[in-house]
Amino acid sequence: MSILEIIRFAFRGLSINRLRTALTTLGIMIGVSSVIILIAVGNGSAKSIQSSLDRLGTNSIQVRSNAGGFGGQRARASTANVKPLTILDAVALSDPKQAPHVKQAAPIANSNNTVCSFSTSTSTPSTFSGTWPSYFEASNAKVSKGTYFTTEDVNQSRRVAVIGQTTATELFGTDNPLNQTIRCGGIPFTVIGITEAKGSQGFQDGDSLFLAPITAVENSLTGYQALSSIIVEATSSTTTDLAQTEIQTILDARHKVKNANSRDYRLFNQASLLATSSSNSQVFTVLLGAVAAISLLVGGIGITNIMLVTVIERTREIGIRKAIGAPKGAILTQFLIEATILSLVGGLMGVAGGFIGSQFTIIGVKPVIVPASVFLAFGVSVLIGLFFGGYPASRAASLRPIEALRHE
Amino acid sequence: MSDHLVIDVRGAVKKYGTGQASIYALDGVDLQIKSGEYVAIMGPSGSGKSTLMNIMGALDNMTSGKYFLDGIEISSMDENALSIVRGRKIGFIFQSFNLIPRTTALANVELPMAYQGIKSAERKMRALKALEVVGLSDRVDHEPTELSGGQQQRVAVARALATRPALLLADEPTGALDSKSTHDLLDLFDQINAAGRTVIVITHEADVADRAKRVIRMRDGKVVSDTMNDRRAGART
Ligand SMILES: Nc1ncnc2c1ncn2[C@@H]1O[C@H](COP(=O)(O)OP(=O)(O)OP(=O)(O)O)[C@@H](O)[C@H]1O
Ligand SMILES: [Mg+2]
Numbered sequence: 001m002s003i004l005e006i007i008r009f010a011f012r013g014l015s016i017n018r019l020r021t022a023l024t025t026l027g028i029m030i031g032v033s034s035v036i037i038l039i040a041v042g043n044g045s046a047k048s049i050q051s052s053l054d055r056l057g058t059n060s061i062q063v064r065s066n067a068g069g070f071g072g073q074r075a076r077a078s079t080a081n082v083k084p085l086t087i088l089d090a091v092a093l094s095d096p097k098q099a100p101h102v103k104q105a106a107p108i109a110n111s112n113n114t115v116c117s118f119s120t121s122t123s124t125p126s127t128f129s130g131t132w133p134s135y136f137e138a139s140n141a142k143v144s145k146g147t148y149f150t151t152e153d154v155n156q157s158r159r160v161a162v163i164g165q166t167t168a169t170e171l172f173g174t175d176n177p178l179n180q181t182i183r184c185g186g187i188p189f190t191v192i193g194i195t196e197a198k199g200s201q202g203f204q205d206g207d208s209l210f211l212a213p214i215t216a217v218e219n220s221l222t223g224y225q226a227l228s229s230i231i232v233e234a235t236s237s238t239t240t241d242l243a244q245t246e247i248q249t250i251l252d253a254r255h256k257v258k259n260a261n262s263r264d265y266r267l268f269n270q271a272s273l274l275a276t277s278s279s280n281s282q283v284f285t286v287l288l289g290a291v292a293a294i295s296l297l298v299g300g301i302g303i304t305n306i307m308l309v310t311v312i313e314r315t316r317e318i319g320i321r322k323a324i325g326a327p328k329g330a331i332l333t334q335f336l337i338e339a340t341i342l343s344l345v346g347g348l349m350g351v352a353g354g355f356i357g358s359q360f361t362i363i364g365v366k367p368v369i370v371p372a373s374v375f376l377a378f379g380v381s382v383l384i385g386l387f388f389g390g391y392p393a394s395r396a397a398s399l400r401p402i403e404a405l406r407h408e
Numbered sequence: 409m410s411d412h413l414v415i416d417v418r419g420a421v422k423k424y425g426t427g428q429a430s431i432y433a434l435d436g437v438d439l440q441i442k443s444g445e446y447v448a449i450m451g452p453s454g455s456g457k458s459t460l461m462n463i464m465g466a467l468d469n470m471t472s473g474k475y476f477l478d479g480i481e482i483s484s485m486d487e488n489a490l491s492i493v494r495g496r497k498i499g500f501i502f503q504s505f506n507l508i509p510r511t512t513a514l515a516n517v518e519l520p521m522a523y524q525g526i527k528s529a530e531r532k533m534r535a536l537k538a539l540e541v542v543g544l545s546d547r548v549d550h551e552p553t554e555l556s557g558g559q560q561q562r563v564a565v566a567r568a569l570a571t572r573p574a575l576l577l578a579d580e581p582t583g584a585l586d587s588k589s590t591h592d593l594l595d596l597f598d599q600i601n602a603a604g605r606t607v608i609v610i611t612h613e614a615d616v617a618d619r620a621k622r623v624i625r626m627r628d629g630k631v632v633s634d635t636m637n638d639r640r641a642g643a644r645t
Contacts, residue, residue: 002525005522009522012511012515016510016511017510098440102622317508317509319506320507320508321504321508321519321523322491322494322501323465323467323494323500323502323506324494324495324519324520324523324567325492325494325495325496325520325523325524326491326495326523327487327488327491327492327523327569328487328488328490328491330523330602398487400467400468401467401468401494402462402467405467405506406504
């Protein structure tokens, strides 16, 4: 009995029950591809958080006031021992004598939910800030078309603006926004620059952006009030800790803070943000991995089940084959080849499905395939298929023909 | 007919179940059959005929006793050797046909020859010939479910004959056949036996048993009579 003959038997065995063959293959395929895709999504989200943090730069430190809650608006600024952040704080932090490790600082005054319009289009930038030119470097924002606004513009309260690409597209479509005048909160601003695309930062669109001289924004929109925050750039990524201490010394003195626990401001630096969000994304990946493992397990049980049923259902057939002279080896080989074909085809289709599925953006994440997950998913499903196809077949093939024949 | 013993069963006991519930399907059977004999086994339902046949066909084992097939003790052979013996020496026609489901009549008949390593072209030719002999030339591509009971039985006969076995074991091969088909099949058995092969047939029907040269009667797992068929012997002289 040649091996070719046995392979022919295996293919005939598979073609006899096409639906079962198709369902088994489908089960393996879904198991394998879902594992690959889920892990790719976890990995992709980790990667995207990482890269948006990289874009922010790791030298910058944000100072936020405890007053006024989110966005630092004036609301509770009058609370007894809480002093709001002011322009003078920003000036003090920019002093190279007091803060030698601070390269530059920029005050930020946000005007939230300000609607900008140009002819009939409108746009509400998610970040609408008045600031200093030093902001651009401190926050790693680059103008790709047009120019930055200058210290001169700040001193003169000129109504000029640098906008992000999302805002530009929303207002101008494909037209050139430079030197056009848009109205924000009813106030006209001339667009002088467009920032480089940043992509999404966490859950915020980094390109939905409006930046103007702080004086112009305060003059016309927010009034002279507490700052939303101050962004500070350390001289290098290794001096952020020193810069942070200097900031605390200066602000503690200016805000008359008696002990560290009663500070009326908080510092956020990118390094610590990086740490928390990368640990968050690790948790996310682990979670997705667990879901993937469960789906692999369920898929595996599905394969096991179908393989067991297939063999049990065919125990009688195995008995007939033995009774008419089939050696155990030939029967076992036939069933192993059937199981191999099923699990290989299913596994390969699953890998293909995983690669195709990972081309799409899933829940806002661009999946990035982890090669190990491909081998793991493929390997596990093939092994399960082989074992649970092979083991019961071997047991059935070891039965005396008459016992196998009695099997209903 | 030679004096060589094809089948030599000694003290065969087959017990099913344990304790109170146990029953003896075979209760000490001794049976010797020489090469070239034509034997009919008769007896009431449940008397152990099929059980004995399965043991003779090396499909089942005994609780106790010895069985020599062509002089070799079966219990000394491993499963692989048994497979070869089943394929090469024995043609078995089951009471319940035992065709492979969802497989054509032709493929069913070819199967034992495939396991013997006979080349595809030759076994197809032999299978078609065997199907022609049982009168199923026009049904070769039908699957068991598309065949009547009698047709399935004839496929089973063709499968057992195609390998040209030295020993043909048939468990009620005419059970599902009409009288014409029965007659044809018995003629076939006569030819096979005339060619020197051993034929053992289980049957309830007297006219089937009449064709055999020796009739064995069983009851409650024992052989109760073993007679040469005088009528047939007489007819021959
Ligand atoms: N697997 C089994 N388990 C328990 N008892 C069995 C089993 N197989 C057969 N028997 C019993 O053994 C006895 C002999 O059975 P066997 O099939 O040999 O009878 P038989 O002579 O072929 O009958 P029939 O003419 O109806 O085919 C019966 O009483 C039957 O119930
Ligand atoms: Mg019977």
